[in-house]
Amino acid sequence: MATGRTHRPATRSRGIPEATVARLPLYLRALTALSERSVPTVSSEELAAAAGVNSAKLRKDFSYLGSYGTRGVGYDVEYLVYQISRELGLTQDWPVVIVGIGNLGAALANYGGFASRGFRVAALIDADPNMAGTPVAGMPVQHTDELEKIIEDNGVSIGVISTPAGAAQQVCDRLVAAGITSILNFAPTVLSVPDGVDVRKVDLSIELQILAFHEQRKAGEEAGAEAVAADAAAEAAPTDAPVAESAAEAPAAPAVRAETTDRKGPDGDVPAVMPA
Amino acid sequence: MATGRTHRPATRSRGIPEATVARLPLYLRALTALSERSVPTVSSEELAAAAGVNSAKLRKDFSYLGSYGTRGVGYDVEYLVYQISRELGLTQDWPVVIVGIGNLGAALANYGGFASRGFRVAALIDADPNMAGTPVAGMPVQHTDELEKIIEDNGVSIGVISTPAGAAQQVCDRLVAAGITSILNFAPTVLSVPDGVDVRKVDLSIELQILAFHEQRKAGEEAGAEAVAADAAAEAAPTDAPVAESAAEAPAAPAVRAETTDRKGPDGDVPAVMPA
DNA sequence: CGGTGTGAAGTGTTTCACAGCT
DNA sequence: AGCTGTGAAACACTTCACACCG
Numbered sequence: 041m042a043t044g045r046t047h048r049p050a051t052r053s054r055g056i057p058e059a060t061v062a063r064l065p066l067y068l069r070a071l072t073a074l075s076e077r078s079v080p081t082v083s084s085e086e087l088a089a090a091a092g093v094n095s096a097k098l099r100k101d102f103s104y105l106g107s108y109g110t111r112g113v114g115y116d117v118e119y120l121v122y123q124i125s126r127e128l129g130l131t132q133d134w135p136v137v138i139v140g141i142g143n144l145g146a147a148l149a150n151y152g153g154f155a156s157r158g159f160r161v162a163a164l165i166d167a168d169p170n171m172a173g174t175p176v177a178g179m180p181v182q183h184t185d186e187l188e189k190i191i192e193d194n195g196v197s198i199g200v201i202s203t204p205a206g207a208a209q210q211v212c213d214r215l216v217a218a219g220i221t222s223i224l225n226f227a228p229t230v231l232s233v234p235d236g237v238d239v240r241k242v243d244l245s246i247e248l249q250i251l252a253f254h255e256q257r258k259a260g261e262e263a264g265a266e267a268v269a270a271d272a273a274a275e276a277a278p279t280d281a282p283v284a285e286s287a288a289e290a291p292a293a294p295a296v297r298a299e300t301t302d303r304k305g306p307d308g309d310v311p312a313v314m315p316a
Numbered sequence: 317m318a319t320g321r322t323h324r325p326a327t328r329s330r331g332i333p334e335a336t337v338a339r340l341p342l343y344l345r346a347l348t349a350l351s352e353r354s355v356p357t358v359s360s361e362e363l364a365a366a367a368g369v370n371s372a373k374l375r376k377d378f379s380y381l382g383s384y385g386t387r388g389v390g391y392d393v394e395y396l397v398y399q400i401s402r403e404l405g406l407t408q409d410w411p412v413v414i415v416g417i418g419n420l421g422a423a424l425a426n427y428g429g430f431a432s433r434g435f436r437v438a439a440l441i442d443a444d445p446n447m448a449g450t451p452v453a454g455m456p457v458q459h460t461d462e463l464e465k466i467i468e469d470n471g472v473s474i475g476v477i478s479t480p481a482g483a484a485q486q487v488c489d490r491l492v493a494a495g496i497t498s499i500l501n502f503a504p505t506v507l508s509v510p511d512g513v514d515v516r517k518v519d520l521s522i523e524l525q526i527l528a529f530h531e532q533r534k535a536g537e538e539a540g541a542e543a544v545a546a547d548a549a550a551e552a553a554p555t556d557a558p559v560a561e562s563a564a565e566a567p568a569a570p571a572v573r574a575e576t577t578d579r580k581g582p583d584g585d586v587p588a589v590m591p592a
Numbered sequence: 593c594g595g596t597g598t599g600a601a602g603t604g605t606t607t608c609a610c611a612g613c614t
Numbered sequence: 615a616g617c618t619g620t621g622a623a624a625c626a627c628t629t630c631a632c633a634c635c636g
Binding site: 091 | 336337338340341342344345348366367368403404405406408410412416418419420422424425426427429430432433434435474475476497498499500504508512514516518519521522523524525526527528529530531532534
Binding site: 359360362371375376378379383385387388389390391426 | 615616617618620631
């Protein structure tokens with residue numbers, strides 16, 4: 041999942057678990073689809089299947105919102121759509137600004153899923169003076185200089201950062217100073233923000249790395265190869281085994297360390313920078 | 317966080333908790349930055365700050381990988397970079413295909429963070445025949461017809477789906493049939509895949525909805541307005557209150573339901589479709 | 593009956609706090 | 615003296631299983 045951080049520590053939002061909140065949009069999407077097909081009611085079983093979760097979890101999730109179902113029947117689709125929308129705050133209109141209009145920023149600006157759920161792109165902002173005025177998704181890109189004014193004039197409280205990593209913290213600081221209290225960060229950096237500001241992070245390369253981890257495990261599972269050897273070595277050291285080893289066929293000799301480990305080879309790397 | 321699903325149910329990959337795996341890329345990025353600045357060692361405290369987590373968590377995470385630190389000193393940066401890379405499977409090269417070269421697909425193709433960490437974009441694939449041959453990120457787009465051949469020829473096991481929602485399941489089926497076992501899905505749909513195939517989902521609009529939820533809570537917290545009223549109403553119906561109500565200033569009359577709730581207004585909506 | 597709503601049990605994750613190594 | 619590594623406690627989330635109700 042895209043990883044979140046910096047939510048308010050304690051004070052969990054009036055009883056609804058964070059994990060549940062993260063699933064509400066999923067239910068909402070499934071319900072909207074049913075609603076379009078004019079399905080009047082769904083059982084937890086059916087809806088759970090459509091949302092890709094199990095039904096007990098779904099029922100428990102809904103129980104935090106109230107008793108919105110009918111025993112023996114199921115849930116009224118339209119009614120639930122409304123209740124979840126309200127709970128998520130989607131019955132009101134949220135203006136958002138997107139800062140950093142590179143490939144990704146443009147993709148976001150064009151993304152239909154925003155406009156369709158109570159989010160309105162109030163402005164596209166970029167630091168490149170040459171982009172100013174260029175229309176993206178039918179909207180002129182504005183220069184960073186205008187940032188504070190735009191936010192104030194439109195009462196924006198949610199900002200999306202899709203700048204290169206190097207610019208992200210600086211942009212973030214300006215957004216926060218201008219009054220933004222929720223940030224969706226696509227730049228591969230850890231943002232530091234004052235208390236009271238929410239940051240959620242979406243990191244494309246992290247997701248791939250997690251997949252690679254599992255992929256590697258699959259490969260080593262039945263095929264008899266290096267991966268298996270590594271597994272076995274690690275297995276043999278359950279708790280407090282001698283420090284190094286389990287490094288299997290590592291390039292550096294078992295106990296060496298403190299240099300070598302040549303990896304980093306293929307290219308120059310760097311903490312990765314976003315499109316532009 | 318981008319949301320994950322469909323990991324293998326039990327059989328958690330040889331002891332390393334999923335939550336830990338999800339943080340390893342974060343540590344890796346912080347370590348890479350230190351490595352570039354030629355910092356030789358870090359304490360858990362420093363590294364944790366750089367990665368945006370707390371130090372106890374970081375130490376516990378590392379303890380699942382083995383004892384790679386030195387008491388009284390800290391961790392050797394290069395050595396840790398290597399160990400984490402190896403654990404994540406990044407010491408090998410992972411060819412990936414990106415299917416759906418719209419705005420988002422193009423952003424992904426251009427994203428430096430992939431190439432820099434063991435991922436190699438093997439092909440860009442799109443269903444639009446007019447795109448075939450067009451270079452994106454210095455690489456010609458290929459037609460969907462070639463999908464199976466490309467995957468086989470390159471031994472690709474990871475696929476990225478950035479097509480519109482409507483096409484995603486179909487593309488997914490073909491990828492899986494062609495031998496792909498890990499999928500990163502950007503389309504706003506639940507994909508169903510056979511056992512043994514991993515799917516991770518990144519959903520832009522879901523992240524915004526989660527932010528909106530918290531944003532709404534903040535607004536209702538001290539300011540005395542409609543948000544507060546809604547909260548109070550909900551509060552008054554702790555467990556088994558009469559079905560409808562707590563709808564506060566809802567558009568539909570309290571007990572009505574089964575239609576109305578006009579929301580869905582602003583635009584035509586629809587389960588949202590990706591850029592293109 | 594059929595399906596929701598929910599205590600209670602189970603599982604996973606985070607945090608604490610300190611023993612033990614360098 | 616300082617910092618890691620880790621049991622144990624606290625907390626969060628999921629799953630079970632069944633009472634209850636329409």
